[in-house]
Amino acid sequence: MTLIKALTKKAATAAKQLAILSTEQKNAVLLEIANALREQSENILKANKQDLEAATHNHLSAAMIDRLTLTTERVNEMAKGVEQIASLPDPVGALRELGQQPSGIMVRKMRVPLGVICMIYEARPNVTADAGALCFKSGNGVILRGGKEALNSAMAIAQVMHQVLNKFDLPAELITVVPDPDRALLLELMQQKNDIDLIIPRGGEGLIEFVTHNSAIPVIQHFKGVCHLYVDVEANLDIAMQLLLNGKTQRTGVCNALEGLIVHRDVANAFLPKVNAAFDKAKVRVNACERAATFFEEANILSESEFGEEYLGLEIAVRIVDDFAAALAHIDQFGSHHTEVICTQNSQTAAQFQMRVDASVVMVNASSRFSDGGQLGLGAEIGIATTKLHAYGPMGLESLTTEKYLVEGKGQIRT
DSSP states (O other): OOHHHHHHHHHHHHHHHHTTOOHHHHHHHHHHHHHHHHHTHHHHHHHHHHHHHHHHHTTOOHHHHHHHOOOHHHHHHHHHHHHHHHHSOOOTTOEEEEEEOTTSOEEEEEEEEOSEEEEEESSOTHHHHHHHHHHHHTTOEEEEEEOGGGHHHHHHHHHHHHHHHHHTTOOGGGEEEOSOOOHHHHHHHTTOTTTOOEEEEESOHHHHHHHHHHOSSOBOOOOOOOEEEEEOTTOOHHHHHHHHHHHHHSOSSSTTSEEEEEEEHHHHHHHHHHHHHHHHHHTOEEEEOHHHHTTSSSEEEOOGGGOOOOOOSSEEEEEEESSHHHHHHHHHHHOOSSEEEEEOSOHHHHHHHHHHOOSSEEEESSOGGGOSTTTTTSSSOSEEESSOSSOOEEEOTGGGEEEEEEEEOSSOOOO
């Protein structure tokens, strides 16, 4: 038996043990994991330092290094995320009544775990803790295949979690880390459809494409985050500026950062000169349509086909539109179904925007940076689905379960 087959079979066997754990037992384990992450943060940071040194040596992009970097604060945020997951309602076992049918049978649906989740990710060591905790609470085993960029960090975090599982007499295979990042092993992993129920890749568009095209197992897809802010004719421009700067400059290498600014023509004269000054100060590179380019000292003029880029840096695309319908059309053409934001004081326009924009998260007068499982009340997220089967948007506990039918009768037969 190969390494991969052995790992997946052990994970599938271990996942069955979660079925007998109560919510209270699962929460106790999670709270202990949170404490252990804080207590052993020094060891985690030492491992992360090795990954960062290798990343620098290999000339990884600034965005990837930002995702890879752990600090004491970020380890503490991981621990807080685990604690929040422990505090959330357990979806497993929740019942939904469908009632008595004409035949007399009683029908209910009950939430159950998916089984074994496989996470495939790049330079995101926090995924190890987030995915481990979310899968544990939702009753799923998890197999974590991180890229070589974050392998030392992932192994250190997993070791902490394994120590806690051992303390509670639970199998370490509930949270399995593939110890070898070899691409051939990844290809084999994606064929284990008898033991793995769902694959969730997190990383660049190339990784998502590779997994989607090579997996024999269903895949949650999140290709990229091209998020826009539309500044409406009835926007509060002070609020619009806050949303723009927070969305674009607070953290650039993440999928919920703003990549596009759309401005109604009737507020462009008042708003864009201020944007120019703010971007000049923050050193944001501007790409723009011909009309918008006139408001910036230095702007790269984009052709129609060049919009829709995910920059993941201090760079943005700016467009002036004639009306609300044109803003919707731009988002429909160039958005990535991730997050879209409108700044407006008109409640009817806001409602229309939320109704008509096809994105997993649609915001009114709030920063795109809130498009995150932790910020939306999920504790942590295991991924963001920009396709619609079976989840859409940040995925928390409920998205890691499905429903089965429970049917009760008194001897009924079908005629």
